[in-house]
Amino acid sequence: MQIFATFEHSTFIEVAISQLEENGVQDIFAVPLDNRVEERKLFDTIHRSDGVSLTQTGLFLAVAFSTIGASRGFVLDWGPIYWGLIGAFFGFLLGFLFDLVVQRKRIKKEKSLKGKASEVILIINCEESQKKQVEELLWDNLALGVAKISG
């Protein structure tokens, strides 16, 4: 019996392997996949991040505008804190839009990859009798997909 499973990168894979070994399943083959370059995202998630998020220019311009805003606030009606916050918000928005325009050209080129990505394939050789146990163990450790091959 051979069992295939796919995972995202996380500590769960190593937990799964360790539990399999504890249960006497020793014949394991792991294939980390090279994933297709995916759509660049505005916000990085725990599993996917390309580092080209739209915050890098925004946060810098927030600093610049908020410093000037807070300074000017000392002579303006609303005071330094409101003007500092307005400056920060305006600066962030400006940088965000700038990045959006620049990144959009790249986004268009790359087709989107929706949903979760399989990043690692595990292939496990086990006895017919262990089938159920192994499968449950894989699901419990957040496998994305599992397939069992007879023979």
Place this chain on the structure above:
Amino acid sequence: MRNFTNTNKYRRYRADVNSFGVVTIHKRNPYIIALWSIAFPGFGHLLLEKYVRGILLIMWEIFINQQTNLNLAMMYSFTGRIESAKAVLDVRLLFLYIPVYLFAIWDSNRTTVELNKIYLLVDKEDARFNSFSINAVGVNYLEKRNPFMAFLWACTIPSLGQLYLNRIILAFFALTWTVLFVYQSHFLEGIHYLIVGNIEMSTNVLKPQWLLYIPSYYFFTIYDAYMNTVENNKLFEKEQRRYLKSHYQPTNFKIRKGQKVK
């Protein structure tokens, strides 16, 4: 205890997980790093994980800024009161400021370019590195973290984002200055008066010399926390791929050609 002892087999290492944090070599944009150095000398170096240089430059900046009333002069200049700006600037130390300021910008930009080259070599060599540390100071390891949570916590009080990443030295450093800046600038008092609707009182209570440190400081700690969460996650993946490839690809493993069953 560490899970890797240097064998002198490798020329360069990608990262090191130690009690005080995770130090990583990764690609950075030289212009973004230079811009952070413009915002506050030393920030660029902190982003490059050159902590001693960064911390020294930051302490230098605050010292010289306090001595010369630079922030106050900036506030007067931005509000068109040039005469007041001239009057308040202390020229005794002012000219010490400029070369160090420009050096911080130039050096952080140059170092980024150099580190990016080293990154290319490091990535190619793909050497094993220490990825687990446990000792009297505590335990540290690679884990996947949520960049959005890093962003949110960093938005509350500067230093929490660094604490989330177990960047102990930077977290402590950031928190110390945050308390000092907030206290000396009367920032929270200012907010208090805004909440009760007294804008004039709020403006009067704020101290511009200390207040002007806050924007750059606040947004820097957010950027640093977010960027490093993303990079730590990438490091986690690279380390795990390396581990799986070296431990779970036996040459005698055979793929069976059976039927898929339920």
